[in-house]
Amino acid sequence: MTVVARGEVETLRPVSDIALVDLLDRLLGTGVVLAGDIVISLAGVDLVEVRLQALITSVRAQAEREQRAWEERIR
Amino acid sequence: MAETGRYLYAVTRDLRPQATADVAGVGGTSVETLAHRGLTALVSTVSLDEFGEEPLRRNLEEMAWLERTARAHDEVVRLAAEHGATAPLRMLTICRDDRAVLDRLDEMYDDLVAALARIEGRHEWSVKLVLPPTSTTSKPPSSTAATPPPAGRAGGGAAYLRAKKAAAQLQRESQDSAARTAQEVYDELSSLAVAGRRLRPQDPRLSGLPGTMTLNAAYLVDDACSDSFTSAVTRLAGSHPEIQVRVDGPWPPYSFIEGDPS
Numbered sequence: 320m321t322v323v324a325r326g327e328v329e330t331l332r333p334v335s336d337i338a339l340v341d342l343l344d345r346l347l348g349t350g351v352v353l354a355g356d357i358v359i360s361l362a363g364v365d366l367v368e369v370r371l372q373a374l375i376t377s378v379r380a381q382a383e384r385e386q387r388a389w390e391e392r393i394r
Numbered sequence: 395m396a397e398t399g400r401y402l403y404a405v406t407r408d409l410r411p412q413a414t415a416d417v418a419g420v421g422g423t424s425v426e427t428l429a430h431r432g433l434t435a436l437v438s439t440v441s442l443d444e445f446g447e448e449p450l451r452r453n454l455e456e457m458a459w460l461e462r463t464a465r466a467h468d469e470v471v472r473l474a475a476e477h478g479a480t481a482p483l484r485m486l487t488i489c490r491d492d493r494a495v496l497d498r499l500d501e502m503y504d505d506l507v508a509a510l511a512r513i514e515g516r517h518e519w520s521v522k523l524v525l526p527p528t529s530t531t532s533k534p535p536s537s538t539a540a541t542p543p544p545a546g547r548a549g550g551g552a553a554y555l556r557a558k559k560a561a562a563q564l565q566r567e568s569q570d571s572a573a574r575t576a577q578e579v580y581d582e583l584s585s586l587a588v589a590g591r592r593l594r595p596q597d598p599r600l601s602g603l604p605g606t607m608t609l610n611a612a613y614l615v616d617d618a619c620s621d622s623f624t625s626a627v628t629r630l631a632g633s634h635p636e637i638q639v640r641v642d643g644p645w646p647p648y649s650f651i652e653g654d655p656s
Binding site: 337338339340341342343344345346347 | 460461464465467468482484485486518520593594596600601602610612642645648649
């Protein structure tokens with residue numbers, strides 16, 4: 320269920336609609352952590368922070384490209 | 395043939411093997427159950443070409459892969475949670491083989507049993523507060539703009555500086571008040587939940603929610619209390635019209651499984 324601003328209530332969202340960032344908050348930040356005889360002892364959070372950082376960088380690069388294109392148009 | 399590992403999704407109790415027949419696991423694998431001392435682990439066989447340490451580093455850089463895998467993991471956990479208390483494991487927990495999975499279950503047996511007892515009949519709810527971007531924080535308040543500036547260049551400059559200072563002051567006050575509201579809402583909802591945690595606020599570029607996230611909270615709520623919990627959120631949203639309030643749930647209790655009871 321989602322409640323959005325000012326007391327307005329939306330209906331249950333389908334599972335596929337769950338924001339990826341909400342999922343990753345939970346799937347990588349928490350959960351039972353195993354240690355020992357495991358092939359992967361991932362510092363999952365660190366890796367994904369790298370990844371999300373890359374995403375932010377690409378969002379920023381895109382915004383800058385748009386800004387430059389806009390500046391060239393109005394020149 | 396490539397080396398394989400056992401991907402471990404979650405641990406639950408006494409799940410029938412047929413329960414997982416219709417769900418696809420990570421990488422399109424089938425999901426199996428491993429029963430051990432009254433616990434059931436949900437596992438898939440994954441290729442280490444895809445889920446080995448080095449391939450994972452590459453795959454984690456790929457948004458589409460990450461999303462696909464996260465959603466598959468979540469779907470398996472949700473399916474198990476429909477049948478009873480389920481302790482999700484961190485995404486990408488991979489053991490060498492079944493023997494290694496069972497050894498872990500033995501090692502963690504007491505913690506797992508305690509975790510399952512703690513989350514029985516309870517689910518996680520997410521509550522977020524977002525302070526929308528406002529024009530008052532980027533411009534001087536309109537009341538200042540409406541006041542005619544005193545005559546003379548020096549006077550005009552001083553008025554501009556005063557307005558700028560006032561705007562900065564207003565922004566600080568609005569941020570302080572948003573932080574106070576976030577703490578109040580968090581505390582009030584905590585009183586209706588079994589446990590609560592404050593997660594790190596999300597970046598607006600990732601959440602798609604413009605503004606400043608002042609609260610990203612997770613609560614463990616008794617199923618019997620979920621209606622009163624969401625009603626309380628709705629009521630709080632009504633009394634803070636300046637802030638966007640979102641509640642999502644029920645989730646499997648992802649944020650309430652870690653060994654240390656915080």
